[in-house]
Amino acid sequence: MSTLLLILKEITHREYNFVLSLLAVVTAVAVYVAFFTSAQDSQRETTRLMRDIGYNLRIIPKETDMIKFWETGFSDYTMPEDYVLRFAEKTQDEIQYRHLLATLQQKVTWQGMEVLLTGIAAKEVVPKGVVESSMIPFAVEPGKVYLGYELVQKTGVKNGDMVDLFGKPFQVASCLPETGSDDDIRIYGHLKDIQSILNLDGRINEIQALECLCKEPGDPLDRLRSQLEQVLPEGKVIQLKAISDARREQRFMLERFFARLLPLVLVGCAIWIGALAFLNVRERRFEIGVLRALGYGSFRIAALFLGKAIIIGLIGAAIGFFLGTAFAMSFGPQVFKVTAKSIRPIYSLLTWSLLVAPTFTALSSFIPAVVAVTEDPAVTLREE
Amino acid sequence: MVLLENVSKTFRVGRNEVRAIHNINLHVRQGEFLVVRGPSGSGKSTLLLTIGGMMRPTTGRVTVNNQEISAMNELERAQFRAKNIGFVFQMFHLIPYLNVLENVLLASGFERNAESSERARELLKNLGLSHREFHKPAELSAGEKQRTAIARALMNRPSILLADEPTGNLDPENAEEVIRHLHEFQREGGTVIVVTHGHSADQYANQIVFLRGGEIVENPSST
Ligand SMILES: Nc1ncnc2c1ncn2[C@@H]1O[C@H](COP(=O)(O)OP(=O)(O)OP(=O)(O)O)[C@@H](O)[C@H]1O
Numbered sequence: 001m002s003t004l005l006l007i008l009k010e011i012t013h014r015e016y017n018f019v020l021s022l023l024a025v026v027t028a029v030a031v032y033v034a035f036f037t038s039a040q041d042s043q044r045e046t047t048r049l050m051r052d053i054g055y056n057l058r059i060i061p062k063e064t065d066m067i068k069f070w071e072t073g074f075s076d077y078t079m080p081e082d083y084v085l086r087f088a089e090k091t092q093d094e095i096q097y098r099h100l101l102a103t104l105q106q107k108v109t110w111q112g113m114e115v116l117l118t119g120i121a122a123k124e125v126v127p128k129g130v131v132e133s134s135m136i137p138f139a140v141e142p143g144k145v146y147l148g149y150e151l152v153q154k155t156g157v158k159n160g161d162m163v164d165l166f167g168k169p170f171q172v173a174s175c176l177p178e179t180g181s182d183d184d185i186r187i188y189g190h191l192k193d194i195q196s197i198l199n200l201d202g203r204i205n206e207i208q209a210l211e212c213l214c215k216e217p218g219d220p221l222d223r224l225r226s227q228l229e230q231v232l233p234e235g236k237v238i239q240l241k242a243i244s245d246a247r248r249e250q251r252f253m254l255e256r257f258f259a260r261l262l263p264l265v266l267v268g269c270a271i272w273i274g275a276l277a278f279l280n281v282r283e284r285r286f287e288i289g290v291l292r293a294l295g296y297g298s299f300r301i302a303a304l305f306l307g308k309a310i311i312i313g314l315i316g317a318a319i320g321f322f323l324g325t326a327f328a329m330s331f332g333p334q335v336f337k338v339t340a341k342s343i344r345p346i347y348s349l350l351t352w353s354l355l356v357a358p359t360f361t362a363l364s365s366f367i368p369a370v371v372a373v374t375e376d377p378a379v380t381l382r383e384e
Numbered sequence: 385m386v387l388l389e390n391v392s393k394t395f396r397v398g399r400n401e402v403r404a405i406h407n408i409n410l411h412v413r414q415g416e417f418l419v420v421r422g423p424s425g426s427g428k429s430t431l432l433l434t435i436g437g438m439m440r441p442t443t444g445r446v447t448v449n450n451q452e453i454s455a456m457n458e459l460e461r462a463q464f465r466a467k468n469i470g471f472v473f474q475m476f477h478l479i480p481y482l483n484v485l486e487n488v489l490l491a492s493g494f495e496r497n498a499e500s501s502e503r504a505r506e507l508l509k510n511l512g513l514s515h516r517e518f519h520k521p522a523e524l525s526a527g528e529k530q531r532t533a534i535a536r537a538l539m540n541r542p543s544i545l546l547a548d549e550p551t552g553n554l555d556p557e558n559a560e561e562v563i564r565h566l567h568e569f570q571r572e573g574g575t576v577i578v579v580t581h582g583h584s585a586d587q588y589a590n591q592i593v594f595l596r597g598g599e600i601v602e603n604p605s606s607t
């Protein structure tokens with residue numbers, strides 16, 4: 001009790017030393033807590049995304065020239081529309097997916113511009129037993145079109161205007177916002193309408209199977225490919241890189257960055273605390289000498305310094321935990337691209353902080369404390 | 385009582401050896417007043433710290449109150465000091481973050497029981513510091529600081545008081561008062577060993593020793 005009182009009185013007397021040491025602990029703990037709070041959630045979220053989204057697949061006609069495909073973004077060849085139904089019927093037991101979308105697209109010249117004309121099936125084919133959720137942002141009705149951003153800019157049409165598409169009138173259902181992709185030069189229409197415009201009745205050139213999953217374990221893409229080989233020998237499967245992949249990649253990069261940063265923060269704070277403890281010892285040399293003269297043993301003198309370090313560790317851990325958690329809650333969703341809902345305080349980290357931080361500060365102050373008790377009183381009490 | 389037999393203390397600084405005190409033989413009986421004099425660097429502080437058990441002599445034997453402290457380990461010497469010895473320094477060495485009363489209580493292990501509080505207050509009263517109990521050292525005059533340090537040294541009712549130039553930073557009046565308090569302690573049966581350059585303590589001295597180059601010289605006037 002008396003040692004504690006001495007420590008507290010010293011702390012309030014030399015508040016700068018205390019506040020600066022505290023700052024180091026708060027920084028270290030906050031960085032760790034913020035990272036683990038966000039990153040654990042981020043990992044959980046990543047697995048959730050992987051589980052839920054699975055693979056986005058594009059099925060295109062087998063004879064497609066892939067060089068041209070990647071250049072233009074669509075296949076020159078077509079396949080019968082009812083392949084979608086075949087796929088839906090035959091694959092249900094082996095492959096799960098959320099959405100199955102039949103599309104027909106081609107590049108055409110419209111009003112002097114090169115545009116992508118895309119017909120999509122009015123409805124997604126949603127397999128039985130799957131909760132319906134809309135992947136495509138709109139359902140296209142016959143006789144209506146959606147115009148990409150650039151096309152709207154060039155033509156100046158508005159919602160509800162009538163436009164002419166290769167001799168047929170269509171109503172503009174919506175002018176789409178800017179996407180920064182080739183969707184900006186796209187005209188979406190009902191699959192049937194586009195088929196008739198392009199004289200390709202009953203034909204499509206791509207099936208998109210979104211959020212595919214294999215029921216069996218193993219490499220899902222390989223299994224999907226071999227399954228499709230049997231169901232749709234006329235098709236070729238390619239993987240559509242999902243947005244979630246990019247996000248996951250970004251998260252992994254961030255985690256790698258933090259993984260390198262964390263030890264540096266730790267070492268930096270250890271040096272910081274050690275240096276401050278050392279300065280504190282230097283400043284209190286005569287005090288150590290006096291305590292010796294008054295009959296205080298080395299253990300009790302060391303306890304003054306280590307006790308102070310432990311107090312700094314405990315207070316720093318508590319503040320650091322709440323700061324780090326608050327940081328993770330407010331910035332984690334942006335930094336780690338996870339939903340805010342998934343970030344919750346991890347209270348076990350508080351327990352850990354309260355255990356680890358005082359140990360850490362005590363170790364950082366250990367050498368200065370040893371210096372303090374082993375210093376020759378003839379030096380510490382030297383009258384200058 | 386204090387008995388030094390062939391006591392030497394040599395410091396090692398890098399490769400050099402500094403002989404701080406050499407072959408000291410000294411006997412101070414209980415209740416005596418000893419004045420130690422000598423030029424700077426002659427080993428006065430080293431002598432005092434050795435008697436107080438703050439450092440062990442390199443050779444020789446130090447016996448205080450019939451206990452050979454030169455043979456004790458660190459912890460034993462600390463405990464011995466707490467019970468038997470009071471220190472007073474030139475620079476006062478008060479703890480800046482404790483008030484006057486707390487500085488005095490520090491000597492009793494900072495235990496704040498009624499008995500030690502009463503003892504501390506009584507000492508402060510005798511030293512004319514009752515009105516300063518709750519002041520921090522920074523708010524005190526030099527004389528008040530040194531009197532606080534004396535109260536702290538007397539707190540545990542030591543039998544020996546070791547004072548290293550206690551008047552070195554005081555004006556003559558305050559110096560006089562400090563010496564008077566040392567004498568007071570002696571009159572009550574305590575042993576006083578004081579290092580001082582002034583002569584105001586001479587009137588109370590049973591013994592005056594003169595140090596030069598770490599050795600006691602019998603006739604200080606002869607070089
Ligand atoms: N811890 C130490 N390490 C090395 N040398 C020391 C140490 N303490 C004292 N000395 C040396 O021992 C000698 C005696 O020092 P001491 O402090 O005892 O002298 P002093 O008589 O008290 O001097 P002053 O009047 O200046 O206080 C000096 O030469 C000093 O430099």
Ligand SMILES: [Mg+2]
Pocket residue numbers: 383428429430548
């Ligand atoms: Mg000296």
